[in-house]
Amino acid sequence: MSRPLTARIDLAALAHNLGVVKAAAPHSRVLAVIKANGYGHGLLRVAHGLRAADGFAVLSVDEAAQLRGAGYTHPIVLLEGFFHPDELSEIARLRLRPVIHRQDQAEILARAHLEHRLDVLLKIDTGMHRLGLPPARVAEALATLRAAPHIGGITLMTHFARADEPGVGVAAQMATFREAAGGLELPITLANSAALLRYPETHADWVRPGIMLYGISPFSGQTGADLGLLPAMALESRLIAVRRIRQGDAVGYGASFVAEHDLNLGVVACGYADGYPRHAGSGTPILVEGRITRTLGRVSMDMLCVDLTPVPNAHVGSPVTLWGAELPAEHVAERAGTIAYELLTAVAPRVRVEEI
Numbered sequence: 614m615s616r617p618l619t620a621r622i623d624l625a626a627l628a629h630n631l632g633v634v635k636a637a638a639p640h641s642r643v644l645a646v647i648k649a650n651g652y653g654h655g656l657l658r659v660a661h662g663l664r665a666a667d668g669f670a671v672l673s674v675d676e677a678a679q680l681r682g683a684g685y686t687h688p689i690v691l692l693e694g695f696f697h698p699d700e701l702s703e704i705a706r707l708r709l710r711p712v713i714h715r716q717d718q719a720e721i722l723a724r725a726h727l728e729h730r731l732d733v734l735l736k737i738d739t740g741m742h743r744l745g746l747p748p749a750r751v752a753e754a755l756a757t758l759r760a761a762p763h764i765g766g767i768t769l770m771t772h773f774a775r776a777d778e779p780g781v782g783v784a785a786q787m788a789t790f791r792e793a794a795g796g797l798e799l800p801i802t803l804a805n806s807a808a809l810l811r812y813p814e815t816h817a818d819w820v821r822p823g824i825m826l827y828g829i830s831p832f833s834g835q836t837g838a839d840l841g842l843l844p845a846m847a848l849e850s851r852l853i854a855v856r857r858i859r860q861g862d863a864v865g866y867g868a869s870f871v872a873e874h875d876l877n878l879g880v881v882a883c884g885y886a887d888g889y890p891r892h893a894g895s896g897t898p899i900l901v902e903g904r905i906t907r908t909l910g911r912v913s914m915d916m917l918c919v920d921l922t923p924v925p926n927a928h929v930g931s932p933v934t935l936w937g938a939e940l941p942a943e944h945v946a947e948r949a950g951t952i953a954y955e956l957l958t959a960v961a962p963r964v965r966v967e968e969i
């Protein structure tokens with residue numbers, strides 16, 4: 614038998630979650646965000662599961678070319694635009710839609726000789742202070758783009774910094790956006806998953822859900838299941854050793870766990886080189902034979918240890934769930950001081966993938 618660690622990807626869950634998006638934002642088109650290798654689930658696999666979306670958003674021309682190569686004719690948005698003018702001819706040839714977030718990009722684009730008209734998105738910084746034009750520079754960028762004969766449609770865009778936080782919301786950024794976009798009569802895209810779920814006023818022409826499509830909640834303290842979502846990934850492995858340890862025995866590197874009493878310990882084929890978070894300390898929830906138990910000691914590169922006290926019949930080969938439908942990735946992430954976005958996107962290329 615080969616190493617048992619497997620990421621099981623559920624295409625029906627992706628389609629279900631897309632349905633939740635459409636029900637929540639029935640008047641908007643859906644730009645499915647599938648950057649970072651489809652949030653770690655596999656770019657083409659996820660595109661297939663989400664083929665009923667109205668468009669896809671990725672980061673690189675390379676990702677977009679894979680989608681075009683697989684036959685997808687959807688609009689494809691490049692969320693960070695183009696990185697170098699050399700990319701523009703390929704962007705035009707593949708009919709991609711770059712996000713323009715700096716005035717010099719608008720100027721480069723206006724000067725370029727392109728074989729096709731290009732639709733673009735113009736990103737406005739409304740308060741996150743990451744990418745985007747300051748509101749006062751929007752008119753200048755629009756004038757530059759509109760003067761270029763090969764620029765087709767222009768969609769206005771912004772991104773929220775705190776849509777997931779209770780009580781903070783999107784009001785200030787929305788007000789800034791309205792002021793910057795007032796009277797322009799252009800299509801608009803604003804909402805990530807959190808805004809889509811919590812603030813219907815952000816839905817506009819296109820919504821841009823990412824994490825919720827994979828069945829994960831954008832809100833801390835809630836899981837995808839609480840929102841009617843189904844997790845698209847289960848990370849599963851097996852025990853590769855079972856041993857009895859005595860009270861006072863230490864487990865793993867740094868002896869960070871010392872047994873409070875005699876116990877059965879299981880060794881799981883999954884470590885931080887697989888993407889399991891090393892910052893998840895002793896006590897992180899994990900399932901053995903479907904029973905909830907806890908990790909013990911530090912996560913190693915290729916293995917981690919678990920307490921088998923709640924699973925007395927566990928044996929070499931017993932199934933282990935690192936996260937999945939019965940153990941939300943959100944709970945593991947919380948113990949590791951991170952978010953499920955990071956866990957999913959960190960799943961390593963060496964982990965075998967199975968589609969269900």
Ligand SMILES: *Cc1c(COP(=O)(O)O)cnc(C)c1O
Binds near residue numbers: 692804822823825
């Ligand atoms: C990643 C990303 C999204 C999706 O965000 P989620 O929180 O995963 O829904 C939307 N818009 C932009 C610009 C992004 O970079």
